[in-house]
Amino acid sequence: MLRRSLLRGLAVLTLLTSAATTVQAQGRIFVNHDEWTLSGTGIAQAGGANVTQFTRNVASWLTGGLSGSVLIASGNFGFPPASVATDLSTGGYSFTVTQNNTAGGWAGLSGYNAVFVDASSAGAGSNAQLQADLQAYVLGGGSVFVNFGTGLGGPAAEAAAFNTFLGYFGIQAAPQYNGISGVTNTTTFAGQGPYGAGLFTGVSGLYSNNGNTLSQGGSNGAGYTTQFFGNGQYAAASATNVVPEPSTWALMVAGLAGLGIAARRRRRI
Numbered sequence: 001m002l003r004r005s006l007l008r009g010l011a012v013l014t015l016l017t018s019a020a021t022t023v024q025a026q027g028r029i030f031v032n033h034d035e036w037t038l039s040g041t042g043i044a045q046a047g048g049a050n051v052t053q054f055t056r057n058v059a060s061w062l063t064g065g066l067s068g069s070v071l072i073a074s075g076n077f078g079f080p081p082a083s084v085a086t087d088l089s090t091g092g093y094s095f096t097v098t099q100n101n102t103a104g105g106w107a108g109l110s111g112y113n114a115v116f117v118d119a120s121s122a123g124a125g126s127n128a129q130l131q132a133d134l135q136a137y138v139l140g141g142g143s144v145f146v147n148f149g150t151g152l153g154g155p156a157a158e159a160a161a162f163n164t165f166l167g168y169f170g171i172q173a174a175p176q177y178n179g180i181s182g183v184t185n186t187t188t189f190a191g192q193g194p195y196g197a198g199l200f201t202g203v204s205g206l207y208s209n210n211g212n213t214l215s216q217g218g219s220n221g222a223g224y225t226t227q228f229f230g231n232g233q234y235a236a237a238s239a240t241n242v243v244p245e246p247s248t249w250a251l252m253v254a255g256l257a258g259l260g261i262a263a264r265r266r267r268r269i
Contacts, residue, residue: 026138026139026140026141026222026239027062027114027137027138027139027140027141027142027143027144028061028062028064028138028143028144028236028237028238028239029138029143029144029145029146029166029169029171029224029235029236029237029238030058030061030062030143030144030145030146030199030234030235030236031145031146031148031166031171031173031214031234031235031236032145032146032147032148032149032208032211032233032234033148033149033173033178033180033208033211033212033213033214033232033233033234034078034147034148034149034180034208034209034210034211034212034233035076035077035078035079035118035147035148035149035150035211036078036149036207036208036209037051037054037078037147037206037207037208038051038054038055038078038079038080038083038084038147039077039078039080040077040080040083041207041209042206042207042208043083045182045183045207046183046205046206046207047205050203050204050205050206051083051087051206052087053201053202053203054199054200054203054206055084055087055088055091056087056088056091057198057199057200057201057202057203058145058199059088059091059093059114060091060198061195061198061199061236062113062114062143062144062145063093063113063114063143066113067091067092067093068093068094068112068113068114069093069094069095069096069111069112069113069114070088070093070094070095070096070112070113070114070115070116071095071096071097071098071109071112071114071115071116072084072085072095072096072097072098072116073098073115073116073117073121074097074116074117074118074120074121074147075120075123076118076119076120076147076150076152078118078147078149078150079116079118079147081097084116085097096112109133109134109137109142110137110140110142112142113142113143114142114143114144114145115134115137115142115143115144115145116144116145116147117130117134117144117145117146117147117162118146118147118148118150118152119148119150119152119153119157119158119161119162120150120152122161127161128164130165131161131162131164131165132165134165135165135168138169138222139222146162146166148162148173148211148212148214149177149208149209149210149211149212155174155175155176155177155212156175156176158173158212159172159173159174159175159212160175163218166218167217167218167219167220168218168219168220168221168222169218169220169222169224169226169237170216170217170218170220170222170224170225170226170237171214171215171216171217171218171226171235171237172214172215172216172217172218173212173213173214174212174213174214174215174232175212176212177210177211177212178210178211178212178213178232179210180208180209180210180211180213180231180233181208181209181210182207182208182209183205183206183207184205184206184207184208184230184233185204185205186200186203186204186205186206186229186230187204187205189203189229189230189234190202190203192227192229193227194225194227194238195227195236195238196227196229199229199234199236200229208233211233213231213232213233214228214232214233214234214235215228215232216228222239223239223240224237224238224239224240225237225238225239225240
């Protein structure tokens, strides 16, 4: 009887812990209004140290501080494999670069901790399929870095290429380019909560050249908490902490009580 009570209590707590872990496993999203930030020009304008630190910050924030595997799903210069891969690999991340982004090519998405995408990422595949797969990927625990401002298809088409996906998490990209060009002073961003410290610590400036302004919008069906930096130049979204339902609290209390009773009985024996 004692053993049964103890096992029952442990089972309840295990199930509750598992459920909580599943809720918190949802991924994160970071969006950059313009592609030039990580490019060779961006490095020359803002400085290699800033770009390297920013790249590592974003990768760490997306993966929850854990090194992991990153997919650079782009053939665009905004995610230059040489410099981005060097920054990632020396930061403890493995990486893959691919342009095989058909529906079949996205089948292995779950094998990566984070995916970097832009308007070139759909490749020969369906953009609608890409957005649906990215949404499922984030809800399943993966994280996504999106670059805008590529000029591929024009500003309206570029915004449309990701706004269905982003809107589910509370972010929208404007259907026109903003004309913002030059190095943005980012020194104050690290002090802006909730995500600033993780994304911009050690980064004093970043370069951009005409991107899609980002703002809060869409259904936010995922209930994510969003944050915007630099008048819509950068955006971040992450799952809001979930407060357990009263029934969940009741089960947890019951589980703990069961463990307590079992422990007392054991001491008496």
